[in-house]
Amino acid sequence: MIRADTPTTTRRSLLAAGGGALAALVTACRGQSGPVTRLRIATGAVGGPYNAFGQALAQAAGTGGQRLEVVPLATAASVDNLRKLDAGSAELALTMADAAEDAVLGREMFPRPVAVTALARVYVNYTHVVVPARGPVRTLAQLAGRPVAAGASGSGAQVVAERLLRAAGLTGARAVRARQLEAAESAAALRDGEVDALIWSGGVPTPLLADLARELPLRFLALDGHVAGLRAVYGPVYCAVTIPAGAYGLREPVGTIGVSNYLTARADVPDHAVRELLAVVFDRRRVLLAEVTAGARLEPRFAISTGSVPLHPGAAAYYRSVFG
Incomplete structure (x- = not known):
């Protein structure tokens, strides 16, 4: 039995939302199927895994006969995506679970709670701290004072990088020289020697890092020793996972920190649109997660485990109707 903790959307809440998903209803029709619901999905940087997922979802929705039009938006990813949901400039968003919980609880980068709902827990991100294999850095502590993407x-x-560095005591006089770079910029900076490490959170393998590993021998730092400290502060949103041997040419597995990814929505997205969207997601899950091996867990029992982020009523109805 799946329970939706999201309160029923009221007329007042719809008006307060500033249009949101109501503005996404367009008059175009696909044959005799009725009006099409246009949903903008905040993804991530072009070339990144969130953007690839969004593009694949848009294509799947457009060819599946649903009354949906999914429009991917390139963004800075999780925190930016949640802000877009809050502002009504997107109806759907991909986000890491820690950022989503911060939004729901109104903490850290979110000065007040954001009315975000979950549609599915999609897959697990693996935290990568990557350094040149021929360099001197073998532990996180050795990054003190060094330039880091x-x-x-x-x-x-x-978000993960800042929390991880704090947990490792890399603050104050021991702080790294952090550079805020997108994934492609981070990989280029590491390859060119402009930074001594990059911190990334994504599926395994992340194609960008797999490509970099073919140019530059890489070392992946073990991070699993920091999971307990992070969980003590932020709860079970963080877990211990392992980058398997063979990924990125690794000879041995590397313990690291896992964070789930959620597909989320504004509460005022119509229930029927959510049900149709999830039908596409589960029908095309292999295509949507084609580039994710470790951490790919898009199945019902996994999908409904969204922590402090409540399921959208339409999502709860979908899971009940399809999986009981």
């Missing part, structure tokens, strides 16, 4: 401003990678 620590995620783009407004990204989930930045």
Whole structure:
């Protein structure tokens, strides 16, 4: 039995939302199927995994006969996406679970709670701290005072990087020299010797890093020793996971920190649109997660586990109707 904790949307809440998903209803029709619901999905940087997921979802929705038009928006990712949901400039968003919980609870980068709802827990991000294999850095502590690419401003990678560095005691006099760079910029900076490490959170393998590993021998730092400290502060949103041997040419597995990814929505997205969207997601899950091996867990029991982020009523109805 799946329980939706989201309160029923009221007329007052719809008016207060400033249009939101109501403005997404367009008059175009696909044959005799009725009006099409246009949903903008905040993804991530072009070339990144969120953007690729959004593009694939848009294509799947457009060819599946649903009354949906999904429009991907390139963004800085998680935090930026949640702000767009709050502002009504997107109806859907991909986000890391830690940023989503911050938004719901109104903490850290969110001065007040954001009315975000979950449609599905999609897959697990693996935290990568990557250094040149031939360099001197073998532990996180050895990054003290060094230049580090620590995620783009407004990204989930930045959230994880800041928390991880604090947990490792890399603050004050021991702080790294953090540079806020997108994934492609981070990889280029590491390759060119402009930074001594990059911090990234994504699926395994992340194609960008797999490409970099073919140019530059890489070392992936073990991070699993910091999971307990992060969980003590932020709860079970963080977990221990392992980058498997073979990924990125690794000879041995590397323990690291896992953070789930959620597909989220504004509460005022119509229930029927959510049900149709989730039908596409589950029908095309292999295509949507084609580039994710480790951490790919898009199945019902996993999908409904969204922590402090309540399921959208339409999502709860979908899971009940399809999976009981």
